[in-house]
Amino acid sequence: MSLCNYVIALAVSAVLDGIVAFRCDDHLPPGSVPSIAFHQPMTAMHTRARLQRNSKRPLRRLASSPSTSVTREQDARAAAESRPAVPYAEIQHAGVLCSDTPAALEFYTRVLGMANETHLRPTTLPYPGAFVRVGSNQIHLMELPNPDPTEGRPDYPARDRHIAISVYDLMPLKERLDEHDVKYRMSSSGRPALFTRDLDGNGLEFIQVDLTERQLYSGDS
Numbered sequence: 187m188s189l190c191n192y193v194i195a196l197a198v199s200a201v202l203d204g205i206v207a208f209r210c211d212d213h214l215p216p217g218s219v220p221s222i223a224f225h226q227p228m229t230a231m232h233t234r235a236r237l238q239r240n241s242k243r244p245l246r247r248l249a250s251s252p253s254t255s256v257t258r259e260q261d262a263r264a265a266a267e268s269r270p271a272v273p274y275a276e277i278q279h280a281g282v283l284c285s286d287t288p289a290a291l292e293f294y295t296r297v298l299g300m301a302n303e304t305h306l307r308p309t310t311l312p313y314p315g316a317f318v319r320v321g322s323n324q325i326h327l328m329e330l331p332n333p334d335p336t337e338g339r340p341d342y343p344a345r346d347r348h349i350a351i352s353v354y355d356l357m358p359l360k361e362r363l364d365e366h367d368v369k370y371r372m373s374s375s376g377r378p379a380l381f382t383r384d385l386d387g388n389g390l391e392f393i394q395v396d397l398t399e400r401q402l403y404s405g406d407s
């Protein structure tokens with residue numbers, strides 16, 4: 187155990203007893219002595235101590251009494267629960283990298299049948315790209331350097347990064363894919379879902395959903 191870890195172990199046990207919080211420089215030159223600052227216990231410092239503790243190898247609690255740490259966990263949970271819930275709505279758009287905007291747009295509009303909404307794309311964006319509509323959301327095709335390989339990706343896009351899109355009927359999509367000789371495969375689970383890739387190897391999943399789900403979703407009666 188390095189000197190720094192040893193000092194952390196001592197300090198963490200003291201923090202758990204509610205006595206002190208500590209600071210220890212992770213990037214000390216070899217041989218130098220870590221600096222330790224003692225403070226009154228504060229929530230942020232406890233959090234930092236906990237994060238630092240978790241980022242190291244697991245350290246033994248040396249002298250903490252179970253009752254104080256249980257109380258502290260309850261306090262932390264109560265504080266978390268008193269925060270307002272984050273009112274998530276939906277995934278607004280997916281950003282997809284492409285190497286050739288006109289070709290990608292052709293694939294998404296002519297083959298997949300999505301509407302071209304590039305007129306809504308800010309003209310100030312400093313790289314080529316396009317917008318296509320997917321129900322109430324969009325895909326942003328972005329012509330930017332791709333740090334990922336586009337070849338040699340897993341055969342089954344379900345086992346790769348992918349975007350899942352719901353459709354009310356898979357049939358018209360299947361016909362388009364067949365017509366353009368685009369490879370796809372149905373979900374191996376037997377769900378009404380198909381997986382394919384775009385021209386740049388981006389995985390796409392299309393899941394057939396019921397119209398009643400749309401009614402539930404949009405509040406239509």
Ligand SMILES: *[C@@H]1O[C@H](CO)[C@@H](O)[C@H](O)[C@H]1NC(C)=O
Pocket residue numbers: 291292295302303304305
């Ligand atoms: C898509 O829309 C943009 C902007 O209106 C237009 O310039 C472009 O030609 C359209 N492309 C296709 C394939 O529809």
